Amino acid sequence: MAIEFSERIRRIPVYPAAGGYAKQEELTLLASNESPFPPLPAVREAIERAMGSLNRYPDPSNSRLRTALSERYEVPRERIAIGNGSCDILLAAGEALLEPGAELVHAWPSFSVYPHLTAASGARAVMVPLDEDQRHDLPAMLAEITAATRLVIVCNPNNPTSTALPPAEIAAFIAEVPPHVCVILDEAYCEFNLLDDPDASIELLDSHPNLVLLRTFSKVHGLCGLRVGFALCGSEDFPRAVDQVRQPFFCNALAQAAAVESLAHQDAVIDRVTRTVAERSSMDERLRALGLTPADSHANFCWFSLGEERDEAHVMGVLAEHGVLVRGGSALGSPVPALRVTYGLPEENMRFLDALAVALEPTV
Numbered sequence: 323m324a325i326e327f328s329e330r331i332r333r334i335p336v337y338p339a340a341g342g343y344a345k346q347e348e349l350t351l352l353a354s355n356e357s358p359f360p361p362l363p364a365v366r367e368a369i370e371r372a373m374g375s376l377n378r379y380p381d382p383s384n385s386r387l388r389t390a391l392s393e394r395y396e397v398p399r400e401r402i403a404i405g406n407g408s409c410d411i412l413l414a415a416g417e418a419l420l421e422p423g424a425e426l427v428h429a430w431p432s433f434s435v436y437p438h439l440t441a442a443s444g445a446r447a448v449m450v451p452l453d454e455d456q457r458h459d460l461p462a463m464l465a466e467i468t469a470a471t472r473l474v475i476v477c478n479p480n481n482p483t484s485t486a487l488p489p490a491e492i493a494a495f496i497a498e499v500p501p502h503v504c505v506i507l508d509e510a511y512c513e514f515n516l517l518d519d520p521d522a523s524i525e526l527l528d529s530h531p532n533l534v535l536l537r538t539f540s541k542v543h544g545l546c547g548l549r550v551g552f553a554l555c556g557s558e559d560f561p562r563a564v565d566q567v568r569q570p571f572f573c574n575a576l577a578q579a580a581a582v583e584s585l586a587h588q589d590a591v592i593d594r595v596t597r598t599v600a601e602r603s604s605m606d607e608r609l610r611a612l613g614l615t616p617a618d619s620h621a622n623f624c625w626f627s628l629g630e631e632r633d634e635a636h637v638m639g640v641l642a643e644h645g646v647l648v649r650g651g652s653a654l655g656s657p658v659p660a661l662r663v664t665y666g667l668p669e670e671n672m673r674f675l676d677a678l679a680v681a682l683e684p685t686v
């Protein structure tokens with residue numbers, strides 16, 4: 323007889339893994355919105371130094387990292403939550419805020435982890451379709467807020483569609499949300515949005531105690547292998563609540579040391595953003611030359627429909643035969659065949675584009 327798991331386990335969707343990790347060195351990995359750049363030399367040295375103390379538990383208060391973040395973003399230390407990746411904070415928020423009878427409002431398609439929060443808690447998911455430009459439909463989201471709503475998540479720029487909303491629209495939206503409803507603005511990719519100041523949302527924190535800005539070291543800092551994320555919050559309540567539902571040592575010592583060091587190298591981080599944005603422009607042009615219409619990307623990845631008549635699995639299969647892994651839209655909630663492709667190094671992007679040209683050839 324097989325083990326009988328809880329109803330909760332039957333509800334929770336399995337995270338769609340990119341796969342293919344066994345032969346990673348031969349593959350072009352453009353499926354997980356990772357940074358193509360390895361950690362900075364100074365960050366590697368900081369990790370090396372921290373290794374000498376691995377016989378000790380990590381600092382449970384994340385003191386150095388909290389101070390460094392507080393100085394960088396001018397948010398009091400007590401209003402910062404740290405996590406084992408920002409996903410850890412998201413899942414803890416679900417546990418702290420949701421329960422049967424409560425509601426979570428979020429857009430769809432959006433980050434594939436959001437449905438876990440309702441599945442795990444038994445709360446109701448209210449998934450609001452994106453507008454025709456693949457952006458969050460904020461008025462429609464506002465209309466879905468009821469007395470049962472505990473949490474609203476806005477992903478800006480949105481994963482998987484790469485689109486962004488301007489700070490003024492976000493500010494107007496937050497002003498309309500009742501103050502007892504927590505708003506998480508998931509800004510995992512905000513540094514890649516060159517249209518707006520990525521820190522504009524921080525100004526909203528002082529006037530909105532219910533606001534939480536979710537950030538990560540996984541994307542622009544290129545440290546996803548270490549797992550470290552953080553949240554800048556409008557009040558001390560949110561960091562306290564997410565700490566209550568987690569194990570004490572949720573952020574490992576190497577991650578803490580690497581994150582502190584990375585924050586001290588803002589110029590190198592900006593240089594990497596510039597290189598990624600250059601790839602974004604050139605990929606956009608080349609995709610259009612192939613007859614595709616990518617969404618207006620403000621992130622480190624692009625999103626485009628393959629057209630109703632194309633077979634997404636066939637295109638993914640041809641790309642995989644060429645050693646290129648991308649993410650298929652159907653696994654991410656797209657109603658039409660689509661792809662999400664992370665921008666890699668120039669040669670990786672060329673490999674992808676060459677393979678895509680083959681994959682799009684009509685099959686006979």
Ligand SMILES: Cc1ncc(COP(=O)(O)O)c(C=O)c1O
Pocket residue numbers: 354355406407408409410433477480481508510537538539540546549550551
């Ligand atoms: C929108 C969004 N939020 C959060 C995360 C989680 O990142 P991490 O847990 O690595 O910080 C991701 C990762 O892909 C993401 O796309």
